[in-house]
Amino acid sequence: MVEYFSFELQAEDGNARAGVFYTPHGPIQTPVFAPVGTQATVKGLTPEQLISLNAQLLLANTYHLFLRPGDKLIADLGGLHQFMNWQKPILTDSGGFQVFSLGEINKITDDGVTFQSHIDGSYHTLTPEKSIQIQENLGADIIMCFDECPNPYDREYNEQALARTHQWASRCKDAKTRQDQALFGIVQGGVFSDLRIQSAQYISDLDFPGNAIGGLSVGEKKTEMLEILNLVQEYLPSDRPRYLMGVGTPLDIVQGVARGIDIFDCVNPTRLARHKTAITRTGRINITKKIYEKDLSPLVESCCCYACQNYSKAYIRHLVRADEMLGSILLSIHNLHVLIDLSATLRVAITEGSFQTFLRDFLSESEENGVP
Amino acid sequence: MVEYFSFELQAEDGNARAGVFYTPHGPIQTPVFAPVGTQATVKGLTPEQLISLNAQLLLANTYHLFLRPGDKLIADLGGLHQFMNWQKPILTDSGGFQVFSLGEINKITDDGVTFQSHIDGSYHTLTPEKSIQIQENLGADIIMCFDECPNPYDREYNEQALARTHQWASRCKDAKTRQDQALFGIVQGGVFSDLRIQSAQYISDLDFPGNAIGGLSVGEKKTEMLEILNLVQEYLPSDRPRYLMGVGTPLDIVQGVARGIDIFDCVNPTRLARHKTAITRTGRINITKKIYEKDLSPLVESCCCYACQNYSKAYIRHLVRADEMLGSILLSIHNLHVLIDLSATLRVAITEGSFQTFLRDFLSESEENGVP
Numbered sequence: 001m002v003e004y005f006s007f008e009l010q011a012e013d014g015n016a017r018a019g020v021f022y023t024p025h026g027p028i029q030t031p032v033f034a035p036v037g038t039q040a041t042v043k044g045l046t047p048e049q050l051i052s053l054n055a056q057l058l059l060a061n062t063y064h065l066f067l068r069p070g071d072k073l074i075a076d077l078g079g080l081h082q083f084m085n086w087q088k089p090i091l092t093d094s095g096g097f098q099v100f101s102l103g104e105i106n107k108i109t110d111d112g113v114t115f116q117s118h119i120d121g122s123y124h125t126l127t128p129e130k131s132i133q134i135q136e137n138l139g140a141d142i143i144m145c146f147d148e149c150p151n152p153y154d155r156e157y158n159e160q161a162l163a164r165t166h167q168w169a170s171r172c173k174d175a176k177t178r179q180d181q182a183l184f185g186i187v188q189g190g191v192f193s194d195l196r197i198q199s200a201q202y203i204s205d206l207d208f209p210g211n212a213i214g215g216l217s218v219g220e221k222k223t224e225m226l227e228i229l230n231l232v233q234e235y236l237p238s239d240r241p242r243y244l245m246g247v248g249t250p251l252d253i254v255q256g257v258a259r260g261i262d263i264f265d266c267v268n269p270t271r272l273a274r275h276k277t278a279i280t281r282t283g284r285i286n287i288t289k290k291i292y293e294k295d296l297s298p299l300v301e302s303c304c305c306y307a308c309q310n311y312s313k314a315y316i317r318h319l320v321r322a323d324e325m326l327g328s329i330l331l332s333i334h335n336l337h338v339l340i341d342l343s344a345t346l347r348v349a350i351t352e353g354s355f356q357t358f359l360r361d362f363l364s365e366s367e368e369n370g371v372p
Numbered sequence: 373m374v375e376y377f378s379f380e381l382q383a384e385d386g387n388a389r390a391g392v393f394y395t396p397h398g399p400i401q402t403p404v405f406a407p408v409g410t411q412a413t414v415k416g417l418t419p420e421q422l423i424s425l426n427a428q429l430l431l432a433n434t435y436h437l438f439l440r441p442g443d444k445l446i447a448d449l450g451g452l453h454q455f456m457n458w459q460k461p462i463l464t465d466s467g468g469f470q471v472f473s474l475g476e477i478n479k480i481t482d483d484g485v486t487f488q489s490h491i492d493g494s495y496h497t498l499t500p501e502k503s504i505q506i507q508e509n510l511g512a513d514i515i516m517c518f519d520e521c522p523n524p525y526d527r528e529y530n531e532q533a534l535a536r537t538h539q540w541a542s543r544c545k546d547a548k549t550r551q552d553q554a555l556f557g558i559v560q561g562g563v564f565s566d567l568r569i570q571s572a573q574y575i576s577d578l579d580f581p582g583n584a585i586g587g588l589s590v591g592e593k594k595t596e597m598l599e600i601l602n603l604v605q606e607y608l609p610s611d612r613p614r615y616l617m618g619v620g621t622p623l624d625i626v627q628g629v630a631r632g633i634d635i636f637d638c639v640n641p642t643r644l645a646r647h648k649t650a651i652t653r654t655g656r657i658n659i660t661k662k663i664y665e666k667d668l669s670p671l672v673e674s675c676c677c678y679a680c681q682n683y684s685k686a687y688i689r690h691l692v693r694a695d696e697m698l699g700s701i702l703l704s705i706h707n708l709h710v711l712i713d714l715s716a717t718l719r720v721a722i723t724e725g726s727f728q729t730f731l732r733d734f735l736s737e738s739e740e741n742g743v744p
Contacts, residue, residue: 040690044416044697047682069665069690076666077686085682293441296449310419310457314449318412318441325416325697 005182005209007241007262013355015233015260018347021210021241023089023141024180025081026056030241030262031346033253033339034059034091036270039068040084042336043270044329047086052306053336054344057089057142059265062134063098067117067124071137079139091142091265094131094172094186097149097214097246108148110164128171135181142182144212145172152190152220162188162195166202173206184210184243191224193231200235211236212243213261217252222372226255233260250281250342251371254362257346258355264343269335274328276320279335281342281362282369285313287331292317305337306330377554377581379613385727387605387632390719393582393613395461395513396552397453398428402613402634403718405625405711406431406463408642411440412456414708415642416701419458424678425708426716429461429514431637434506435470439489439496443509451511463514463637466503466544466558469521469586469618480520482536500543507553514554516584516617517544524562524592534560534567538574545578556582556615563596565603572607583608584615585633589624594744598627605632622653622714623743626734629718630727636715641707646700648692651707653714653734654741657685659703664689677709678702 004022011018021028034057035042035050042050042058050058060080065071074083080090096113099105103115103124112127131146146168148161165188176183185203189195203211213232216225229244236242243263244256253264269279278285278299285292285299298308299316307316307330319327349355376394383390393400406429407414407422414422414430422430432452437443446455452462468485471477475487475496484499503518518540520533537560548555557575561567575583585604588597601616608614615635616628625636641651650657650671657671670680671688679688679702691699721727 039694039696040687041696041698044701046678046698046701064694068694069686073666073686077668077684083684083687083690085687294445294448306418312449312455314441314445315412315455315457318455322411322436322440324411324413325701326413326418329416329418329697 004180007210007239009239011351011353013350013353014258016257016346016350016355017238017260017262018350019241019262021262023182025087025089025141028056028089028263029347031253031257031343031350032056032263033343034263034265035336035340036061036265036267037084037086038267039064040074040080042332043274044325044332047084049306049333050086050336051088053333053340055088055336055340057091057263058086059091059093060084060138060140061098062092062095062131062138063102065092065138066095066134067119071134075137075139081139089142090140092135092138092140092144093245094144094146095126095134096131096147099126100149110167112146128168129175132172132175132183136176136178139178140181142184142210143176144184145169145186147186147188147214149188149215149218150190152215152218154190155192158188158190158192158195162199166199169203169206173208182209184208184212186212186214186245187232187236188215190215191220191228193228196228196232197235200232204235204237208240210241210243210263212245214245216244217247226259229256229259229261236260249371250279250338251362251366253339253342254346254359257350258359264339266339269339270332273331273335276327276331278331279338281338282366282371287313287317287320289317299331299334300338303334303337305334305341307334307337376552379582379611381611383723383725385722385725386630388629388718388722388727389610389632389634390722391613391634393634395554397459397461397513400428400461400635401719403625403629403715404428404635405715406635406637407708407712408433408637408639409456409458410639411436412446412452414704415646416697416704419456421678421705422458422708423460425705425712427460427708427712429463429635430458431463431465432456432510432512433470434464434467434503434510435474437464437510438467438506439491443506447509447511453511461514462512464507464510464512464516465617466516466518467498467506468503468519471498472521482539484518500540501547504544504547504555508548508550512553514556514582515548516556517541517558519558519560519586521560521587521590522562524587524590526562527564530560530562530564530567534571538571541575541578545580554581556580556584558584558586558617559604559608560587562587563592563600565600568600568604569607572604576607576609580612582613582615582635584617586617588616589619598631601628601631601633608632621743622651622710623734623738625711625714626718626731629722630731636711638711641711642704645703645707648699648703650703651710653710654738654743659685659689659692661689671706672710675706675709677706677713679706679709
């Protein structure tokens, strides 16, 4: 019998790792990409469709579910897994990112954040303790520390915010009561190397079963993100999973894995789908283009996803132009497949010791295709 | 080997019939309810989900597909079945109903109808010959005569329109070239018994492999619809399927079957789903109501559809309130199940000789529930 929230490192290739993270709702094989189900549903897809995609882990948003339908309601109904009919692992974020990006901020103090709901303007306060309480009501397998995610370039503000984020991480740890949830810490610090190192050390010392890197892919340069990943990985314990929050693109995932990241999530695959865009490993397809009008080929030749196995570009283009739900459903299936399948491919490459070759080929192909 | 478009009558109970209609894409067991896939997709559902629902026949709209993406395009891409990945039978309407209800009519003559597209205002002309040409390009198993569907209460106009509809039916028959499609005639005549009888006789004489009754459920009283069905069935050949176009509700289906109808279609189940409404055999549920906030029961106890087997009213209410696609998808699955399952139940009842009992119980339950 394995212990919950233990991380079994199965193979390494350079800094890239293949592992298994054990949760009460089953093991997660890493590297893993988690589809985002903001409001307790991955937009347009059934759980069965997600299982067909080999999705292992879903992310749901604390901020959204707290405001609607309410975390207490979900707890009364048996928790998020039962509510949304998803029996595999779930991760909830802390609500921090959305409070700072969606809510109308009323006041930030060392205690917490008062904000107005983006839905009805009502006032709410999130504190570390409140965030944990909500996440315990939701009942995900992995829950996150409440953190602040400031403008990555504002040195002075990042120093203050980081002090708060660290204090909040300790308070989250103290507030947590459920034993069947793993609380992950979050490293912040903007684009500043010394702050990031300081943060990684502080968060590591709190001995969480997993650690995340937040505040990236929020407007900084790609090279800055990669430098921070290079730095931070050395300070985060190698026997715990590392989660790069809100990232990414296929290139981000490959480069993140090369820097010791195990878990990724991003709204991009489903959001781009709703914006009529298919992704490929090294590019994007705007499916509304006239050139696809009579194109009987799938979105991506050789892709084994449900959308590519059964539908032509011409049909998907028609659906998208006619504003039909099935258009964004098929694009979501394809886009999620690209990232989930890429993660599985990386895992195999790491296990077989061919990751460095894969990385080199992938980077050169991305460069040829002009991927930034 | 059965002949295509033969109708095998397997059981009768009063005027209700159970049969099989053979098409190039497989047999259709009647009574049958056909989900509507207006733009070559049943809104939000994959073909696999429709097959799970035991959908046997889909309806697609000639008017919509003619305007976008264009029938020639669909023909070039291998026809509607291949385009939309649906290998079971398809029925296309003639475009008549939509021209008269959606398009901005420019001119109606004995030759045809000139109208403006509801999408971009462009001008088009539909004639019987053009409608058949489009439907041959689309390639459905069952195609329909081009007809006019006027205000059911305008006697003088109905006389003129009926003369046109009859002339158009003959022209459609002459225009048809494909042997792998069955062309159905359409009985019109508003609420006027003599016109309806005249029309049923005229259409029957044209010896179509199936006959439809159009221009009902367009604003007339329920009692008027039922009287017309009572009348018309006697004049339509009993060895051909009878199709009641654009109908209906569970009650309409039961009452239609009792009057010798074999085929039904209606946008209601998917349209109501998008309007936050679940249907039951004898009523409706507005799922947004506060009373369902914590309701862990399925939409309908004892319902074996995917939505009811896996989700609570509380979850579906949350999805609908949060404007999530999965809300209307689950409601569509449930609503279509109600009608498809009802049709299958009627078939069993007819076969077992218990239809009259079922009918009596159904009507009394509907009356108790105040179904109009």
